[in-house]
Amino acid sequence: MRFLLQRVAFYLFTAWAAITLNFFIPRLVPGDPVQSLISRNQGRISADAVQSLRVLFGLDKNENVWEQYLDYWRQLFHGDLGLSFTFFPTPVSTVIGDSLPWTVGLVGITTIVSFLLGTALGVGAGWRRGSWIDGLLPATTFLSSIPYFWLGLVAIALFAGPGSFFPSSGGYEPGLVPAFDQYFIPSAIQHSILPAATILVSSMSGWILSMRNMMVTVSSEDYITVAHAKGLSERRVALSYAARNALLPNVSGFALSLGFIVGGTLLVEIVFSYPGLGYQLFQAVGAKDYPLMQGIFLIITISVLVANLLADVAYLLLDPRTRKS
Amino acid sequence: MAISPSSIEQVIPGQGAMAQPSAAPGRAKRRRFRFLANAKAATGVVILAVYGLFAIIGQWVAPYDPDARSSDVLQAPSARHWFGTTHLGQDIFSQILVGARSVMVVGLIAGVLATILSILIGVTAGYLGGAADEGLSALSNVFLVIPALPLIIIVTSIVDQASDTLVALIIGCTSWAWGARVLRAQTLSLRRRDYVEAARATGERTGRIILFEILPNLTAIIASGFVGTVIFAVMSEITLAFIGISSISSWNWGTILFWAQGQQALAQGAWWWFVPAGLAIALLGTALALINFGIDEFVSPRLRSAGRTRIRTADGRTARMRVGFTPVLAPTRPVPAPREEVAP
């Protein structure tokens, strides 16, 4: 229990740090960012948008930074992330609310599947050294060195295109209305197969390798020798003794690398024009839509923190040593 | 030379009965050179050297000016244009060659910066312990869980047309946390070693101890952290260029992909526009990953993929090396009756 409380405290601290960072980043922009935006978009910015930007940068009132900071928090607690500039006057929270489910569905599920599948293959590779899975390792190294987005491009070139089963962009058939019905769901699944496969192929090898190495390390522990000496079945020694212990560091590694993975996988959305947060971030960056950028960064960070917390709970359930009474 | 009775056997509680005999310190130096004997590491180093060479001479050996337009628009690879041409007739092979420098420079600067930061923060935290450790560890954990790439994208996007150096600095400043964490843990365990305790007890200055007793023992970890950051930095730089945030006036492989994507290379079937750049990235990443495998196996020999798991026995059978079932090499004879009954 103490372990969990410590972790929660740490994540709260991290969330605070991320939010504070988020507050300061636009204020680091040299010069008057609003003015430069207006001049760049000559006349294409409405007066309302300018006002929204001034609020964001704290230029509307004569407040000092501290007061701005407090204001910022007050707004956050009301779920107010400002108004999006690209989708003016839609609030950022609405834009994010629309794209978050897509990302959770695609990136969330594939990340978990990739971890589970990679871990299972890693158990095999580590237990039976020199088996066919070991032969796969160089290939998987190469695959994991390919940028996700490039693999997406290749996948589109090879498998998508006119007449193909796989659509090359979007999250569902244009014209359908997002709903949980028999038209929309199959279309959404069809659109997600290629991006999901892309993420799986390039992210799985990391898990195979780390689990294999953990299995190799654990295999030389005394309790594995004891398990063999007890005449237990190969399966039981491999799974209940070796893999069960090798899993622990892999789960904490999973938690720690979530930030890296999620960053990379978001890019796949860009290539596939998948209507999730990554694609939205891409568009926001292109339009210098600071409020949307910040909002997305905040949501991604908080999602990663929540995922981390879940991974910690999983660790807690897996390792009795952290479960001190 | 009499030996005290206690030297007969010293058993460290908690250490496995089959713990590997640790290498004598004198052997460490010789082992350092054996690193290159590792096939994976050697392959990686050779590939990396080729890339390094292109980063230096790419500008001069490129057959065309990468910006120069020509009438050979969107041509497939040919003898004139090895990797084909863009929609403006630019030579893609030249763009790849010229782009190597930016990629390597950003990787190097970001890697060096992140490594220095991780050493400063990780080793200090591990060595000092106490409140300093708590603070620095919390700092690195925060940087570790905050998704780095979105942060890099946002920070870079507030600067118009970020230059290579700036991109490298931003990446370096945001990607030191993993290395710091690993270094902290290792320093913590080194600090408890006898020779470090002894140096502390004799009042050796902290800086000297860290420089001469701790850092040399962290070489492999620092190297592997550096290589890891370079991989990350290269990928991030290319990503930034690909989504058009960093400056597109200088060439790197991400810029090539940016133009390819922007000009619908895929839809036009111009595979040569994005395939070479991607393969160049992947090969560089593979080379760096191989170097890191080499370092890992060098540090913990157990991880070596079992070179020979099958061995030939005296009578020509093959036996498999396998944990839990030690192979028996000699031919097995029938079990004789108990000795009492055997006539001498």
Added chain:
Amino acid sequence: MSDPVLEIRGLRVDYGHGDAAVHAVRDVDLTLHRGEVLGLAGESGSGKSTLAYGLTRLLPPPGVVAGGQVIYHPVDGPPVDVLALSPAQLRAFRWAETSIVFQGAMNSLNPVHRVSTQLLDVIKAHEPKSTAAARRARARDLLRLVGIAADRLDSYPHQLSGGMRQRVMIAMALALEPQVVIMDEPTTALDVVMQRQILGQLAELRERLGFAVLFITHDLSLLVEFSDRIAIMYGGRIVEEAPAAQLYRRALHPYTDGLLHSFPALRGPRRELTGIPGSPPDLRAMPDGCAFHPRCPKAFGPCDKELPPLGPPGDEDPGRTVACWLHPAAAPLPR
């Protein structure tokens, strides 16, 4: 003497193979009789653990058994060569016939499973037809046997002290009532009081259950008290074997003598502690002749030329064997 239960004949164990092989156990002959405690002593690195792991085929890579036989005599039925068993046969043989207690009490138990899980799975693996209730009852009995309250069954290893963990391992070793229990430094990591306590308990259990013990330790004084016979190992070979009392009264091999002077005896007359000068041999570059000669205070003529064979000393009682030119064998043991 009672009949043999485990006969090791000409056992050779290497690390690696081909030219790179390190010969860690060299032509070892050793016989364990039914119900006796056979002590095996020697300096660290003399090959005791390698022998124990080799004969049970538990040695991890790069270990290989290069040759020899390990013949086990079941209570009923013909003898079997452990080295010739298939993996499936070996799995059935393990723990049911010979069990092992390892040195690392801390690491012998799987940290993520309860003690009960680890006690029950071995019973279930070998007696698949037993009922869950019967297995659990047996596990409780076993814990009680080694003096641990039965409610500890549901503890995790990290909740037990070092001594308790080692007793759990002993209880586990007895779970299937094997004929042979091999113990590799079972008490070395424990403090002296705990060590005594566990050894006392072990002696008592052996009286009651009648299993034979191969007891490995570097602490010869422990063996003198606790075992029936003692074998001394040096550089991968057995150099002396004798009934415990005889060996203690008069060690024939100078190395045994050195070992006896390396430990304070727990009982009996005090001996002067001198230890053994020099260091154990390098297995990759073994000296010619008697492996002990560079360190032997009594080395003479033949010592650095010819390997002394293990056999009964001509002038002594027949119950013992030694490999030393000071006591040339009347007739080397038949192979």
